[in-house]
Amino acid sequence: MSVQDEALSAAISTTGPLTTESGAPVADNQNSETAGLGGPVLVQDQLLLEKLAHFNRERIPERVVHARGAGAYGTFTVTADVTRWTRAAFLSQVGKETEVFLRFSTVAGNLGSADAVRDPRGFAVKFYTEEGNYDLVGNNTPIFFIKDAIKFPDFIHTQKRDPYTGSQEADNVWDFWGLSPESTHQVTWLFGDRGIPASYRHMDGFGSHTFQWTNEAGESFWVKYHFKTDQGIRNLTAAEAEELAGKDPDSHQRDLREAIERGEFPSWTVYVQVMPADEAASYRFNPFDLTKVWPHGDYPLTEIGKLELNRNPENVFAEVEQAIFSPAHFVPGIGPSPDKMLQGRLFAYGDAHRYRVGINADHLPVNRPHATVARTHSRDGFLYDGRHKGAKNYEPNSFGGPAQTDRPLWQPVAVTGATGNHAAPTHAEDNDFVQAGNLYRLMTEEEKERLIANLAGFIAKVSRDDIAERAINNFRQADADYGKRLEAAVQALRG
Structure with missing residues (x-):
């Protein structure tokens, strides 16, 4: 080993402060930097951008997450x-129809993994509207494991293969979840009965994040999207899923494709919850916290539409694997919220697609607008198709090129205070465990038994007692009975 190699090895292995890739010490790796308390994330937070940019480039050529998927038009x-x-044109009148493309996916598995596994499911909808494509990139759960995008690369690293063993390690998974109490709600959901859907057709979808809607008068509202399956909820037990994954790894993809071929077009009734913008600051918990739901008693579901899938792609690679979705693809009347996970995704998804598919990925048929024409001054690069011919590539110009509208897509959000690595604002009832406990108490006795068995079987694989105990304690904080039963089940399996 050379002197340089020895120095590098020592630098990597020596215990010390966490640093950026350029070696600067990291002051805060838990909270991304915002414009004041509760404000949007700042581009000057280079640690956040560095982590997300590096994370997006860690695997080629498949997606780092959501690699395994299926899709259909409708x-x-x-x-x-x-x-x-909202003033969004595609929502402007009852009966109006908009073409969509929906991609379903698992999250953690690679492209060759099985469909029937315990994992959240991606639920990404592209609306081909006359004002441009609107992407609603959600999941089949209304919540998520973390609330700040700066922790996303760390979280996914625990779900993926360990760099030493090459396998997913229970130690990594439960070490992170145990040290991240905010994950307790989503983990309870994931290991419950809805953790393994029987098919993509038999599960709900959610926008998950909070988004802004703005009407013609400039009034703003916060909304959450819900897609309720019209086929009914159907799930698999752990034993059923294990058998199906072995017999037919492509079960979910096959089911979706064959149902559409038979003319049994799957559909979802679409609802929103609507919160007037001025109620957010005083709401009992942070309404932009992705680890929490808005109780329907506070903000009831309001039906807005029907989504039907009725046409299969002709080529899976061209139309499913090369499909790109970005939460930053908004249309007039719809915009982001201060949700810190959403703010990170506004950058990360587009950056991932620029790396994975190419800078001109939006020129591909599945990605380009179908109900309007994209007019940009971006030219050249991989996959550029020469569409602009000899037109000028700058703005403003006096040659009749496209120009700005002077009307923002969404309304500005007021911010105050100093920049810094702020945690989210604290509301009166903010708590990492309350909603997880509520979910547990809503379950039947049989559902609780299956939840405990699913969790205990995984926690029992942990090699260190302190990691197991810390994980169990989070569920104990959510509900005493929950923790007591889980502790007993883990002890019985560990002996």
Whole structure:
């Protein structure tokens, strides 16, 4: 080993402060930097951008997450007047139809993994509207494991293969979850009965994040999207899933494709929860916290439309694997919220696609607008198709090129205070465990038994007692009975 190699090895292995890739010490690796308390994330947070950019480039050529997927085209039809809340053209009148493409996926597995596994499912919808493509990139759960995008690369590293063993390690998974109490709600959901859907057709979808809707008068509202399956909820037990994954790894993809071929078009009824913008600051918990749901008693579901899938892709690679979705693809009347996970995804998804598919990925048929034409001054690069011919590539110009509209897509959000690595604002009832406990107490006795068995079987694989105890303690904080039963089940399996 050379002197340089020895020095590098020592630098990597020596215990010391966490640093950036350029060697600067990291002051805060838990909270991304925002414009004041509760404000949007700042581009000057180079640690956040460095982590997300590096994370997006760690695997080629498949997606780092959501690699395993299936998709189909269909139609979204408006069923209720929502113009008092948003000026989005595709939502402007009852009966209006918009073409959509929906990609389902698992999250952690690679492209060759099985469909029937315990994992959240991606639920990404591209609306081909006359004002441009609107991407709603959600999951089949209304919540998530973490609330700040700066922790996302760390979280996914625990779910993926360990760099030494080459396998997913229970120690890594439960060490992170145990040290991240905010994950307790989503983990309870994941290991419950809905953790393994029987098919993509038999599960709900959610926008998960909070988004802004703005009407013609400039009034703003916070909304959450819900897609309720019209086929009914169907799930697999752990034993059923294990058998199906072995017999037919492509079970979910096959089911979706064959149902559409038979003319059994799957559909979802689409709802929103609507919160007036001025109620957010005083709401009992942070309404932009992705680890929490809005109780329907506070903000009831309001039906807005129907989504139906009725056409299969002709080529899976061209139309499913090369499909790109970005939460940053908004249309007039819809915009982001201060949700710190969403703010990170606004950058990360587009950056991932620029790396994975190419800088001109939006020129591909599945990605380009179908109901309008994209007019940009971006030229050249990989996959560029020469569409602009000899037109000028700058703005402003006096040659008749496209120009700005001077009307923002969404309303500005007021911010105050100094920049810094702020945790989210604290509301009166903010707590990492309350909603996890509520979910547990809603379950039947049989559902609780299956939840405990699923969790205990995984926690029992942990090699260190302190990691197991810390993980169990989070569930104990959510509900005393929950923790007591889980502790007993783990002890019985560990002997």
